Amino acid sequence: xxxxxxxxxxxxxxxxxxxxxxxxxxxxxxxxxxxxxxxxxxxxxxxxxxxxxxxxxxxxxxxxxxxxxxxxxxxxxxxxxxxxxxxxxxxxxxxxxxxxxxxxxxxxxxxxxxxxxxxxxxxxxxxxxxxxxxxxxxxxxxxxxxxxxxxxxxxxxxxxxxxxxxxxxxxxxxxxxxxxxxxxxxxxxxxxxxxxxxxxxxxxxxxxxxxxx
Amino acid sequence: xxxxxxxxxxxxxxxxxxxxxxxxxxxxxxxxxxxxxxxxxxxxxxxxxxxxxxxxxxxxxxxxxxxxxxxxxxxxxxxxxxxxxxxxxxxxxxxxxxxxxxxxxxxxxxxxxxxxxxxxxxxxxxxxxxxxxxxxxxxxxxxxxxxxxxxxxxxxxxxxxxxxxxxxxxxxxxxxxxxxxxxxxxxxxxxxxxxxxxxxxxxxxxxxxxxxxxxxxxxxxxxxxxxxxxxxxxxxxxxxxxxxxxxxxxxxxxxxxxxxxxxxxxxxxxxxxxxxxxxxxxxxxxxxxxxxxxxxxxx
Numbered sequence: 001x002x003x004x005x006x007x008x009x010x011x012x013x014x015x016x017x018x019x020x021x022x023x024x025x026x027x028x029x030x031x032x033x034x035x036x037x038x039x040x041x042x043x044x045x046x047x048x049x050x051x052x053x054x055x056x057x058x059x060x061x062x063x064x065x066x067x068x069x070x071x072x073x074x075x076x077x078x079x080x081x082x083x084x085x086x087x088x089x090x091x092x093x094x095x096x097x098x099x100x101x102x103x104x105x106x107x108x109x110x111x112x113x114x115x116x117x118x119x120x121x122x123x124x125x126x127x128x129x130x131x132x133x134x135x136x137x138x139x140x141x142x143x144x145x146x147x148x149x150x151x152x153x154x155x156x157x158x159x160x161x162x163x164x165x166x167x168x169x170x171x172x173x174x175x176x177x178x179x180x181x182x183x184x185x186x187x188x189x190x191x192x193x194x195x196x197x198x199x200x201x202x203x204x205x206x207x208x209x210x211x212x213x
Numbered sequence: 214x215x216x217x218x219x220x221x222x223x224x225x226x227x228x229x230x231x232x233x234x235x236x237x238x239x240x241x242x243x244x245x246x247x248x249x250x251x252x253x254x255x256x257x258x259x260x261x262x263x264x265x266x267x268x269x270x271x272x273x274x275x276x277x278x279x280x281x282x283x284x285x286x287x288x289x290x291x292x293x294x295x296x297x298x299x300x301x302x303x304x305x306x307x308x309x310x311x312x313x314x315x316x317x318x319x320x321x322x323x324x325x326x327x328x329x330x331x332x333x334x335x336x337x338x339x340x341x342x343x344x345x346x347x348x349x350x351x352x353x354x355x356x357x358x359x360x361x362x363x364x365x366x367x368x369x370x371x372x373x374x375x376x377x378x379x380x381x382x383x384x385x386x387x388x389x390x391x392x393x394x395x396x397x398x399x400x401x402x403x404x405x406x407x408x409x410x411x412x413x414x415x416x417x418x419x420x421x422x423x424x425x426x427x428x429x430x431x432x433x434x435x436x437x438x439x440x441x442x443x444x445x446x447x448x449x450x451x452x453x454x455x456x457x458x459x460x461x462x463x464x465x466x467x468x469x470x471x472x473x474x475x476x477x478x479x480x481x482x483x484x485x486x487x488x489x490x491x492x493x494x495x496x497x498x499x500x501x502x503x504x505x506x507x508x509x510x511x512x
Binding site: 056058059060061062064065068104180181183 | 326329330331394395398401402454455456
């Protein structure tokens with residue numbers, strides 16, 4: 001593999017964002033294919049970060065810095081990918097459900113999913129159920145990911161699942177739930193398609209859901 | 214009334230209060246609303262809850278100011294009311310307990326991440342805590358409880374802001390830890406050893422942990438703190454971790470079970486034992502009863 005792409009992946013892993021931007025610029029100027037820069041540089045780096053985080057070898061701050069480095073490269077790459085009509089692995093709508101201001105976990109899931117090549121539409125925190133469904137429909141998203149940290153807001157997740165079904169979108173848009181008080185049992189109870197226990201697991205689950213659509 | 218330090222020296226163990234947020238969610242909060250709005254809209258509920266904790270035997274009752282820093286209030290558009298929300302919360306608690314227990318001003322996280330992980334500068338976060346604490350200290354409070362912190366830098370900024378304004382106000386600093394294969398760490402990767410030394414260096418008078426764990430894991434956390442500091446410890450566990458049962462959310466550590474864990478905390482020499490999410494006046498009553506029962510053996 002191209003040493004320069006390995007160096008780019010390493011810059012992402014180490015969270016050296018200025019260097020990641022510089023290296024991305026260098027390989028773009030050298031004519032390396034944007035898709036290759038994405039896959040073998042930025043995503044390859046984030047894969048390692050995701051694995052290490054999943055294995056508790058590193059903590060959130062390292063992931064946040066790595067994400068910053070990934071985005072620094074992605075900002076340069078995105079226009080080129082779009083110009084060449086290179087699609088992402090699919091669009092994911094993310095949000096923390098209505099009434100819940102906690103969103104570190106959800107942000108982390110967004111970072112990991114972007115790092116795995118998905119397009120993430122992050123609606124932020126305190127998102128109304130109808131808005132999640134609307135955006136998923138309008139954007140042609142394949143998955144809605146919802147997180148809750150407050151137990152009192154968990155019933156809102158059920159509302160999203162129900163609204164998707166009522167709108168007959170449930171075959172096209174799958175639902176993924178997570179957050180500290182959320183369990184697999186709860187996901188089954190409300191009829192969600194999947195549950196993820198952490199951000200690294202969310203990526204695996206999203207890959208599985210997107211493959212089986 | 215004797216100061217927090219004198220009370221700890223005399224009593225050995227002080228009883229904190231239980232959850233406030235959980236009770237407010239049950240009684241007054243609308244989805245998306247900040248708990249601090251209750252101070253403005255339903256002060257009588259705060260009066261009632263403070264009275265219940267006092268009656269249950271709490272030595273310390275906290276104010277409804279966990280999210281009343283300007284940065285955090287701005288997330289729900291309440292930042293213009295930072296003065297009244299902090300001052301009134303202290304006044305309501307003071308009127309409710311009428312000098313029969315100590316009042317600790319609750320200070321929680323600012324709601325954002327510090328640079329380089331997020332957008333907030335240390336200066337901005339310090340100023341936010343300082344503004345909140347100016348209002349809290351202008352009323353009569355007996356202690357500042359910095360709580361539920363996951364970022365050590367942020368926690369130290371809150372501690373420093375309090376001590377800069379009043380070097381004599383007792384400050385307790387608590388962080389929230391998760392178990393991991395590498396031991397307890399906060400979400401931001403802070404170990405108990407790092408928390409103990411960093412919080413002490415910032416000037417905290419008591420250090421410890423609240424939220425995130427039930428009482429059994431908190432015993433392990435307290436034990437580890439004990440190995441890293443000689444400062445008095447403050448521990449406020451959840452009533453277990455939230456679970457769903459028949460579609461309902463429950464915290465299932467019952468008061469008796471909670472009191473057993475609290476007894477282990479007391480044996481470890483923890484100075485302040487209270488409760489966080491899911492704990493009720495019944496949990497506080499159980500801690501009080503346990504301490505009253507076992508007190509002779511500890512002296």
